[in-house]
Structure formats: C-alpha cells, structure tokens
Amino acid sequence: MSTMTEPPRTPADERVQEFKPPRYRRPLGIGRDTVVQYGVLAFLAVLVLAPIVPTLYQSIRNRPLYEAGGAFTLSGYTDLFTEAGFGEVALNTLLFASLTTLLSLAIAIPMAIVVVRTKLPGGRLVALAMQWPFFISSLILGFGWIIMYGPAGFVSVKVQQVFGGVPWNLYSIPGMALTEAVALAPIAYVFCANALRQSDASLESAAQVCGAGPLRILGQVVVPLLRPPIVYSAILVFSVSIETLSVPLLYGQPVNIDVFSTFLYHKGLQSVDPDYTMLGAASTVILVVTLSLVAVQAKLLKDAARFVSVRGKVTRPRRLDLGWLKWVSIVFIWFYVIVGALVPIAGLVMRSFTLVFTPLQSPFKTVTTKNYEIVFDSDNYVQSLWNSLIVAGVGSVVVSALAVFAVMVARRSTFRWGRAVEYLALIPQSLPGIIIGIGFFWAFALAPFGMGSVLQGTIYAVIIAFGMRALPSAFGSVAPAIMQIGGELDNAARVSGADWLMTFFRVLRALITPAFAGALVLTFVIMLKEYSPAVFLSSADNNILGTTMLSLWTQGRAGSVAALATLQIGITAVFVALAGLLMKGKHHA
Amino acid sequence: MPEVTVKNLAKTFGDNSVLRDVTFTIQDGEFFTLLGASGCGKSTTLNCIAGLEQPTEGSISVGGKPFVDAGAGVFLPPEERNLGMVFQSYALWPHMTIAKNLALPLNIRKVSKDKQKTLIHDALDKVGLADLSGRYPHQLSGGQQQRVALARALVYSPTVLLLDEPLSNLDAKLREQARAWLKRLQEELGITTVYVTHDQEEALALSDRIAVMEGGNMIQIGTPHEIYERPAAPAVAAFVGRCNFFTGRVIGQDGNRYRILLDCSADVVEVESDQHIPASDSVTVAIRPERLEVVPATAAASGVNRLKTQVITGSYVGSRYEYDVRLGNQVVQVLSGRGGLAGEVMLVFEPAEALIFEDRVELPEEQSDLLTIGT
Numbered sequence: 001m002s003t004m005t006e007p008p009r010t011p012a013d014e015r016v017q018e019f020k021p022p023r024y025r026r027p028l029g030i031g032r033d034t035v036v037q038y039g040v041l042a043f044l045a046v047l048v049l050a051p052i053v054p055t056l057y058q059s060i061r062n063r064p065l066y067e068a069g070g071a072f073t074l075s076g077y078t079d080l081f082t083e084a085g086f087g088e089v090a091l092n093t094l095l096f097a098s099l100t101t102l103l104s105l106a107i108a109i110p111m112a113i114v115v116v117r118t119k120l121p122g123g124r125l126v127a128l129a130m131q132w133p134f135f136i137s138s139l140i141l142g143f144g145w146i147i148m149y150g151p152a153g154f155v156s157v158k159v160q161q162v163f164g165g166v167p168w169n170l171y172s173i174p175g176m177a178l179t180e181a182v183a184l185a186p187i188a189y190v191f192c193a194n195a196l197r198q199s200d201a202s203l204e205s206a207a208q209v210c211g212a213g214p215l216r217i218l219g220q221v222v223v224p225l226l227r228p229p230i231v232y233s234a235i236l237v238f239s240v241s242i243e244t245l246s247v248p249l250l251y252g253q254p255v256n257i258d259v260f261s262t263f264l265y266h267k268g269l270q271s272v273d274p275d276y277t278m279l280g281a282a283s284t285v286i287l288v289v290t291l292s293l294v295a296v297q298a299k300l301l302k303d304a305a306r307f308v309s310v311r312g313k314v315t316r317p318r319r320l321d322l323g324w325l326k327w328v329s330i331v332f333i334w335f336y337v338i339v340g341a342l343v344p345i346a347g348l349v350m351r352s353f354t355l356v357f358t359p360l361q362s363p364f365k366t367v368t369t370k371n372y373e374i375v376f377d378s379d380n381y382v383q384s385l386w387n388s389l390i391v392a393g394v395g396s397v398v399v400s401a402l403a404v405f406a407v408m409v410a411r412r413s414t415f416r417w418g419r420a421v422e423y424l425a426l427i428p429q430s431l432p433g434i435i436i437g438i439g440f441f442w443a444f445a446l447a448p449f450g451m452g453s454v455l456q457g458t459i460y461a462v463i464i465a466f467g468m469r470a471l472p473s474a475f476g477s478v479a480p481a482i483m484q485i486g487g488e489l490d491n492a493a494r495v496s497g498a499d500w501l502m503t504f505f506r507v508l509r510a511l512i513t514p515a516f517a518g519a520l521v522l523t524f525v526i527m528l529k530e531y532s533p534a535v536f537l538s539s540a541d542n543n544i545l546g547t548t549m550l551s552l553w554t555q556g557r558a559g560s561v562a563a564l565a566t567l568q569i570g571i572t573a574v575f576v577a578l579a580g581l582l583m584k585g586k587h588h589a
Numbered sequence: 590m591p592e593v594t595v596k597n598l599a600k601t602f603g604d605n606s607v608l609r610d611v612t613f614t615i616q617d618g619e620f621f622t623l624l625g626a627s628g629c630g631k632s633t634t635l636n637c638i639a640g641l642e643q644p645t646e647g648s649i650s651v652g653g654k655p656f657v658d659a660g661a662g663v664f665l666p667p668e669e670r671n672l673g674m675v676f677q678s679y680a681l682w683p684h685m686t687i688a689k690n691l692a693l694p695l696n697i698r699k700v701s702k703d704k705q706k707t708l709i710h711d712a713l714d715k716v717g718l719a720d721l722s723g724r725y726p727h728q729l730s731g732g733q734q735q736r737v738a739l740a741r742a743l744v745y746s747p748t749v750l751l752l753d754e755p756l757s758n759l760d761a762k763l764r765e766q767a768r769a770w771l772k773r774l775q776e777e778l779g780i781t782t783v784y785v786t787h788d789q790e791e792a793l794a795l796s797d798r799i800a801v802m803e804g805g806n807m808i809q810i811g812t813p814h815e816i817y818e819r820p821a822a823p824a825v826a827a828f829v830g831r832c833n834f835f836t837g838r839v840i841g842q843d844g845n846r847y848r849i850l851l852d853c854s855a856d857v858v859e860v861e862s863d864q865h866i867p868a869s870d871s872v873t874v875a876i877r878p879e880r881l882e883v884v885p886a887t888a889a890a891s892g893v894n895r896l897k898t899q900v901i902t903g904s905y906v907g908s909r910y911e912y913d914v915r916l917g918n919q920v921v922q923v924l925s926g927r928g929g930l931a932g933e934v935m936l937v938f939e940p941a942e943a944l945i946f947e948d949r950v951e952l953p954e955e956q957s958d959l960l961t962i963g964t
Contacts, residue, residue, distance in 0.1 A: 019671075019695075019698045019700065019745050019746060020698065021668075021669050021670065021671030021698075022668055022669060022697050022698060023669065024666075024668070024669065031666075414643070486678055486680065488676040488677070488678050488680035489680050489682060489683075491639075491641050491667075491674070491676065491680065492674065492676055492680035492681075492682070492738075492741075493682070493693070494640070494641065494666070494667040494668050495639055495640075495641070495667050495668075495670070495672055495673070495674040495742075495751075496668075496693060496694035496697065496741070496742075496745070497668045497669075497671070497694050497697040497698060497745070498668055498693070498697055499666065499668045502668075502697065506693060507682050507693070510684045511682075511683070511684060
C-alpha cells in the first residue's frame with residue numbers, strides 16, 4: 001500500500017522501534033516447557049508404577065523382595081486358587097459388592113428423583129445432608145454402627161429389652177452391605193441428581209401437555225432418562241465396595257468373613273510368616289479386577305458424559321406434585337439420614353464422653369472426659385493426631401500443586417503425551433488402598449540408592465501413599481475449574497511473547513488460585529480420613545488417626561476410639577468451615 | 590520487510606483434513622482477509638500463522654524468517670514470532686488492569702519502566718482510551734475491551750497484526766463504526782494485517798485483498814472488486830453477496846456471446862464470457878439480484894434478455910423492493926427500485942451482467958428445496 005500513496009506521517013512512524021522478540025534458551029533443542037512437561041509425566045509415571053510393578057514382580061518371586069536371591073515361581077497363583085480359600089473370599093466379595101450396589105441404588109435413585117424433581121418440603125436441606133460422607137470416613141461410620149446397632153450396641157440392647165430379640169445381625173454380609181450402602185448412597189445420589197438437574201424440563205412439560213400425570217411422567221420419562229447415571233454410579237459403587245477395608249474388617253473379623261481387602265490384611269499383617277508370593281498373586285488378581293472395572297467405567301463415562309453434558313441454556317426443571325406420596329418420601333429420606341448417619345455418629349460422640357454406654361443405665365451417670373484424657377496423656381496417640389494433621393496439611397498442598405500441573409500439562413498444553421498424564425493421574429482411583437500400601441512397602445524394599453530405607457516407616461511414606469490416593473480427586477476438582485478459563489487467555493499470552501511456563505506463572509496462576517484452594521480443602525479432608533494404605537506402611541513413629549483407632553479397637557478400647565473419631569470429625573468440620581469463610585472473604589475482595 | 594508467505598499449508602486431525610494445500614503471499618502493509626463460513630479453515634490458517642496450531646504440511650515465513658516448515662521440521666513457538674493478535678473474545682486478562690495487560694508483553698521484552706509508561710500511554714491514546722488505564726477489563730464496555738485488545742496487540746510493535754473476528758461480539762451499529770475506525774488505524778500504522786471473518790460485508794469494506802475459503806480450500810484470492818464482480822467459482826458468488834444460479838446448456842455462440850438454454854424454463858438467454866466453452870456443454874449461469882430488472886409485462890422495455898415471469902411475493906425492504914419471481918420451476922430473487930409489481934412481469938438483464946461457470950452448482954438440499962417450485 002505504501003507504494004501506491006505516501007501515507008501521512010504520523011507520530012507512530014517517527015518512533016518505529018523494533019523490540020527484539022523474546023528468546024528462550026533451548027540447549028539441544030529442548031526448552032524449559034518441554035522439560036517441565038516431561039518432568040510431570042515422569043514423576044507421575046514413577047509414582048503410579050511404584051506400587052504396581054513391585055506387586056506384579058513379587059507375585060512371581062518365591063522369596064520376599066527384601067531378601068536376596070529368589071527365583072521365578074507361579075506357586076503364588078496356584079496356592080491362591082487351590083489352598084487359601086480364595087474362592088470363598090471371591091464369592092463373599094462378589095456378594096458383598098453386589099448387595100451394596102443394589103442397596104445404595106435403592107436408596108439413591110428414589111431420593112434423587114423426589115428431591116430434584118418433585119415439590120418436597122425441605123428438599124434443599126436433604127441435598128445438604130447428603131454431603132455427610134465428606135466429613136465422616138467409612139471407618140468411623142463402622143465404629144458408630146457397631147456402637148449403636150452391633151450385637152452389644154445401644155439400639156440392639158434396647159430392642160432386645162423391649163421385644164425380646166433383635167431381628168438383625170450386623171456381623172454378616174448383608175449387615176456389611178447395608179452399612180456400606182448407607183455410606184456410598186450419596187455417590188450414586190450425586191450422579192443421578194446432577195443428571196436430573198441437567199435434563200431438559202420441557203420433555204416433562206411435553207408429557208404433561210399430552211395428559212400424563214406426575215407418576216406416569218416419573219415412570220415413563222424421568223427414570224428411563226436416568227439409565228446412564230445409574231449404570232455409571234452402579235459400577236463406581238461396585239468397585240469402591242470391592243476395595244473398601246473398613247466395614248468388612250470391623251464386621252467380618254469377629255465372625256471370620258473375609259473379602260478381598262480383609263484377606264490381604266490378614267494374610268499380610270496377621271500371619272506370623274506372611275507368604276508374600278501369594279500376597280502378591282492375590283493383589284495382582286484383585287488389581288486386574290478393579291482395573292478392568294475402571295476400564296468399563298471409563299468407557300461408559302465417555303458415553304455418559306456425552307449424555308450428561310447437555311448444558312448451555314439452563315431450563316429450571318418444573319417440580320411435580322406427588323400428593324400424599326411426598327410424605328412417604330420425606331419419611332423415607334429422613335429415616336435414611338437419621339438412622340443411617342446421625343444416630344451412629346451421635347452414638348459415637350456420646351460414647352466418647354461416657355465410660356459405659358448402654359440403655360441399661362443412663363449414660364449421663366458416667367459422663368466423663370476420661371476417654372479424652374487417655375488420648376491426650378499418651379504420647380503415641382497425640383503423635384498420631386499430629387501425624388494425621390501433618391500428612392493432610394503437607395500432602396494436600398503437594399497433591400493440589402501436582403494436580404494443577406498435571407491438568408495444565410494434560411489439558412492446557414500441546415504436549416504430545418498429555419493424555420498419558422491424565423490417565424496416570426486418574427489410575428490411582430482404581431487401585432485399592434490396601435494394595436497401594438503393600439505395593440509401596442515392596443517398592444521401598446526395591447528402591448535404588450537406599451531411598452527405600454530412608455522412607456520406610458516414616459511419615460513421608462504415608463504422605464506419598466495417601467497423596468497418590470488423593471490425586472485423582474484433586475485432578476477431578478481442578479480440571480473443570482481450569483477448563484472454565486477461556487483458552488484464548490493462554491493464546492493471547494503466548495502470542496504476546498510468553499512461553500508456556502511463563503503464561504502459567506504470569507497469567508493463569510492468579511486465575512487458578514480458587515481452583516487450587518478448592519482442591520486443597522478436598523484433599524486435606526480426604527487425606528485426614530484416609531488410612532487403608534497406611535496399615536502396611538505404619539511403624540511406631542508414623543501411626544495416623546486411622547491406624548491408631550484400628551489398633552485401639554482390636555484392643556477393645558472403644559472409648560478412646562470414639563474420642564479420636566470425634567476429634568477427627570471435629571477437625572474436619574472446623575477446617576471446612578474456616579476454609580469456606582476464607583474463600584468467601586476472598587471472593588468479596 | 591514483513592511479507593507473509595504461506596506455502597502448501599495443510600492440516601489434518603486424524604482422518605479429518607481441515608486445510609488443503611493453501612498458498613498465498615501477503616504484501617508488506619497489506620490488509621488481507623480470510624473469508625469463509627465457519628469450519629472453512631480460516632481460523633486454522635490464522636492459528637498456524639500465529640503458531641497456536643502446527644500445520645501437518647507446508648511452510649510459513651514472515652519477512653524471510655521461517656516460522657514453520659513441516660518438511661524441514663522447523664517450528665517457531667508463538668512466543669518467539671513477535672506477532673500481535675486480537676481474539677474474538679478479546680482475551681484480556683481479567684485480573685489485571687488495562688495498563689498491566691499492556692505491560693506484560695513489554696515486561697517479557699525487558700523494556701525499562703519509563704519507556705513502558707510512554708509506550709502504554711501512546712498505545713492507549715491511539716485507541717482513544719488513555720484515561721482508562723487503571724480500570725479492569727470487566728469495567729469496560731465491549732467496544733472498549735476490543736480497542737484495549739488491539740492496543741495490547743500493538744504496544745510492542747509486532748511485525749504482523751492478526752485479527753480473529755474481532756468485531757463479531759459487537760452489536761450491529763457499533764460494529765460498523767468500529768470497522769471504519771479499524772480501517773483508519775490500520776492505514777495510519779501501515780502494519781501488515783491478517784483478518785479473519787465470516788462477514789462478507791466486513792471483508793469487502795476493510796480489505797486490500799480477500800481470500801475466500803471453503804472446506805479447507807482457498808478458492809479465490811483477489812481485491813474486493815474482483816471477488817464480487819468476477820467470482821472464480823459459484824461458491825464465491827454465492828458466499829459474497831447474493832446470487833441466482835440457473836443451470837443450462839450452451840446451444841450457440843457468437844463471438845464471446847453464448848446462447849444458453851435454461852433448464853428451469855426452456856428460455857434461451859445470451860450471456861457474455863471470455864472463457865471458451867464448447868457447444869452443448871452444461872453450464873451454470875449466475876446473476877446477482879441487483880443486476881436483474883423487473884418491468885411490467887406490458888411495458889416496451891429494451892434489453893437483450895427478456896424473460897416472462899410471474900411475481901410470487903414482493904416486499905419493501907427499506908431502500909428498495911425485493912421480489913421473488915417464478916421462472917419455470919425456479920424461484921428467482923430480484924432487487925429493484927420499482928415498487929408495486931404483481932402478476933405477469935418481464936425479467937430483463939444484459940449479457941454482460943451475468944456470469945457463466947462451467948461446473949454445475951450444487952446447492953445445499955435445503956436451499957434448493959426452497960428455491961424450487963412444482964409446476
């Protein structure tokens with residue numbers, strides 16, 4: 001254009017200045033972006049493979065990994081299937097997991113429908129109450145149930161007094177399944193409720209216009225649309241109940257019912273001379289089961305996500321009126337919340353303040369703080385409380401930061417192995433906690449340069465194992481928050497001259513802070529509640545609340561267990577409340 | 590000299606090829622527009638220039654400096670290309686003030702604080718927002734945000750300015766004003782500019798040259814005048830402005846004037862063309878609605894091509910009248926200054942006003958349904 005007409009000279013032309021475009025050093029053609037991205041990939045790979053590979057290796061070695069020598073063997077597998085009663089264990093597990101899945105769906109689906117889609121007094125309160133498992137671990141719930149409904153429990157004894165018999169037996173597979181279903185129902189509830197909230201309300205209006213009544217609409221329009229979240233949450237609940245340790249351990253031990261997780265626990269910890277080869281084989285078999293469940297789940301989620309993520313225009317669902325049925329629903333829901341969660345937890349708290357807790361004698365006669373004094377007088381118990389706080393405090397910061405980097409690499413970079421980073425960050429979801437514990441135990445035995453002996457039996461070992469367990473949740477909480485930040489903001493920074501790393505630190509870091517804080521709270525609570533990987537990693541020095549409670553429970557010191565459990569719930573509640581206040585304050589600023 | 594050269598650019602995602610063999614050169618200081626419907630590959634081309642996407646094949650260089658060459662394995666990341674870019678969403682960093690937004694690229698280039706101040710002030714002054722430097726993006730209107738985004742893209746004197754539909758988020762009235770303003774600014778700065786839009790009017794008004802893209806192919810590059818008057822393909826004629834298409838067959842020739850038998854009505858029309866078209870070939874005749882005239886059937890109008898038609902609908906659209914008339918089994922759109930026509934009318938056009946394309950036009954099924962009437 002300048003060749004055709006002479007443009008008028010403007011101030012802009014007079015100070016034509018060329019800034020040098022930014023240069024980033026690339027020794028051997030490798031920039032710092034690449035280094036960081038490969039670093040994250042390598043770190044995650046080592047972290048995730050550390051417990052898996054030694055487990056597989058141990059399953060085919062005839063001596064424990066920490067001993068020299070040893071040769072290839074398949075006896076672990078043959079022993080497992082011929083001698084060890086593994087068939088019965090597998091059957092128990094299948095029964096327990098199926099029953100748990102059925103029961104939790106039976107609780108969750110009707111509840112989600114009536115809460116989200118019908119006019120229900122106090123519906124918001126129910127939605128809030130369904131978050132209780134966030135604060136209470138299934139180990140503590142198990143204690144609470146036993147204290148109230150167990151053979152010598154408060155409620156059982158009362159029922160015995162009044163009716164002359166107790167129609168239930170908690171120490172059985174249905175008993176376990178019921179407790180576990182109460183604990184897991186909220187997971188299924190959240191999936192169904194979200195799907196219901198997002199589905200198009202006009203579908204129902206259309207049915208209504210055609211003359212369908214509320215029940216017909218629910219039966220023929222709403223429930224069929226729920227099929228994907230039901231299938232997905234069923235698989236999720238099933239796989240969680242396969243790996244859970246708490247309830248089967250507490251209920252099954254007195255009556256010798258073993259499932260996968262307690263089988264590993266007993267074989268690995270309670271036998272005098274553990275057969276590590278068979279333990280490895282059992283772990284491998286269980287890993288295969290849970291991993292294939294997750295593969296199915298991932299495939300379904302891909303389809304389910306397509307189904308669920310119909311967002312955009314938010315149509316407020318019209319709520320149907322159920323008439324008298326709504327009172328039935330209210331009774332049903334509050335029965336679940338009160339009998340399932342509130343009563344056991346209240347019982348646990350009561351137990352922590354009494355010496356004797358039975359309906360035969362008013363608990364107020366023996367009100368005491370002695371249980372707490374025992375806890376605070378013992379250095380070991382105080383130490384385990386501190387250990388738990390340190391593990392959760394340090395771990396949550398590290399894990400959240402790792403999750404932010406993993407999401408940045410997986411979703412916000414052009415890194416070639418971004419998908420691999422995402423899968424690695426999510427795999428621990430499918431690894432049973434107890435196998436992570438066993439796996440790291442062996443990994444420390446194998447680790448080069450004596451790193452294993454430095455970590456073995458320390459609190460760092462616990463942080464690593466718990467952190468790995470919490471990583472998928474942290475990733476899942478950070479990813480959507482980061483994806484909400486428009487990609488053009490990154491692009492604008494890149495074109496302006498910032499490389500990937502500088503874009504992150506100069507532009508995105510401030511925007512990601514709320515997501516990071518959210519992940520921090522989540523992982524803190526998860527890691528405070530966690531204990532199953534620690535049972536194989538614990539020593540006198542690194543006991544945490546969960547392992548301490550478990551050993552106190554086996555010693556029959558229920559009062560101290562109740563006191564520790566109450567403390568754990570209290571800490572969680574205070575922490576979440578404080579975090580909520582802090583984050584609210586930040587939003588206003 | 591920042592001359593942008595794009596050679597044989599291609600991009601595939603898996604089996605899906607979104608860009609095929611795109612080649613063009615942009616002169617220094619030129620305002621060059623990539624025009625096309627969504628999904629035509631125009632944004633991909635722009636992102637390849639910016640370095641936000643990596644082409645599967647081909648090369649791009651600016652001012653002789655290779656940015657990317659898929660064959661030679663050269664790829665300069667976006668941060669080292671020294672380009673300015675304005676995004677559709679403006680992409681102002683929401684947690685920074687306007688001044689901080691402009692300061693970031695200067696910080697990266699290690700410009701001294703004093704100099705930063707004058708540069709930021711000058712850049713904001715250029716877009717008329719110097720007094721808003723302390724504000725945050727969400728405190729500005731859409732039009733102001735768009736100007737800040739432009740100031741941020743210019744503050745570090747980039748070699749080339751890339752604009753990705755920067756006006757599409759403004760409302761219609763403001764968009765027209767912003768268009769005129771942008772044109773003035775670009776001429777004043779004389780910066781080589783690549784502009785992406787799906788709005789043909791915007792493209793015609795702003796550009797020195799336009800590249801029309803469709804389905805990953807670049808089908809014509811030319812000045813706005815060439816694009817509109819001499820479209821290289823029916824698709825260009827259909828996309829830039831409106832156009833009626835008639836299929837037919839060549840039945841005679843007199844110099845550069847062809848006689849064509851129309852399929853829709855069996856009328857014979859005469860059309861001028863410089864191409865050589867063998868007799869009895871199937872062709873498509875294209876005429877823009879404003880080049881057609883309708884006159885009452887009884888009027889003794891002069892004109893080479895006079896076709897008998899009936900008015901289906903007539904509507905007044907402000908400055909002129911728009912008619913749908915029936916020619917055989919086809920609907921023909923006409924823009925005319927003459928109002929109040931109905932019933933039998935005469936459709937008139939000169940041989941030079943129509944174009945002949947040797948390939949048959951395949952209209953989308955939905956559109957052809959709307960333009961066909963049962964007889």
